[in-house]
Amino acid sequence: MTLLAVERIKLFTTRSPWWCALIALVITIGFSALVVGNSGDEFPATVASTQFGYSFGMAVIMVLAALSVTTEYRFGTIRTTFQAVPHRASALLAKTTVVALLALVIGEISAFGSWAIGTVLKPNADLALDSGADWINVAGVGVVYALAAVIAVAVGILLRHSAGAIALLLIYMLAVESLVRLIPSIGDDIYEWMPFNVANKFLTGSGGANAGRDAAAGAPLSTSPLDQGWALVYFAGVAAVLLIIAISTAKRRDA
Known part of the structure; x- marks a missing residue:
């Protein structure tokens, strides 16, 4: 608990x-207001459309997570941390948890x-959270953000450079996964198994009335073949593997 308090x-x-945190909230809620406010008969407001901007907020969260570790390397305070806590894995796990x-x-x-x-802007729209899929679509965002933060911390530990870590994370998340689909045949x-595509499957399910969203009323549906539960397990597994590799690397090299 002491390590958690120190990292906090x-x-x-x-x-x-x-x-x-402020930017993530403004961007995410702002996109929701924009999308829901402009919804109509052709593209009705749905629970999914209120979450249209979640990926943009997630990008900011990953920047936050990467900076939490790369800033320590930049200013050399990580050396003090490792001197106070010789078991590096404990210190890094505490930071990741916080x-x-x-x-x-x-x-x-x-x-x-x-x-x-969304409910304020479109009070007559069907935005009630009356199914498990609807609740996952909303409440699941925090879980995805947390796992994305773990990935970002792992990348920060591996690269130890703020600009490099942030550039890699944002380029991968916003461009690389989509560009993979251009590979012939x-x-x-490959795209079906890309981490953020799979994370999107956890949030959005398969689409349609029983999954809490309309394919035309939100972010593109995931192409992952996994169901929602296994999609979350897969994304969590990717985050865990990256963190294990990062901590193992940090234990072997100079701070």
Whole structure:
């Protein structure tokens, strides 16, 4: 618990987490207001459309998570941390836990805030959370944010450079997965198993009335062949593997 408290203090005494949290909330809820506010008969407002901007907020959360570790490497304070806690894995796991919990909270606030603004803008639309799929579509955002933060922390530990880690994360998330589909013959097959495509499957399901969304009223549906439960397990597994590799690497090299 002491390590968690120390990491919490280190995280919240810097400005970047506060700014990133604010930006994530503004972007996510702002996109919801824009999409739902412009919905109509052709593209009706749905629970899914209130969550249209979640991926943009997730990108900001990953920046926050990467900075939480790369900033320590940049200013050399990670050496002090490792001197105080010789078992590096414990220190890094504590940092990851604190960042993931913060990402979870921001994700839930942004998701339910987006849903709430949608109900205010379109009070007559069918935005009730009356199915399990609807609840996953909203409440699941925080879980995805938390796992994405773990991935970002792992990348930060591996690269140790803020600009490099942020560039890699954003380029991969916003461009690489989509560009994979352009590979002739096998592109679509590879894309089915890309981590963020699979994470989207957990949130959106298979589409249609029984999955809480209309394919035309939100972000593109995932092409993953996994069901929602296994999609979450897969995304969590990717995050865990990356973190294990990152911590193992940090234990072997100089700080």
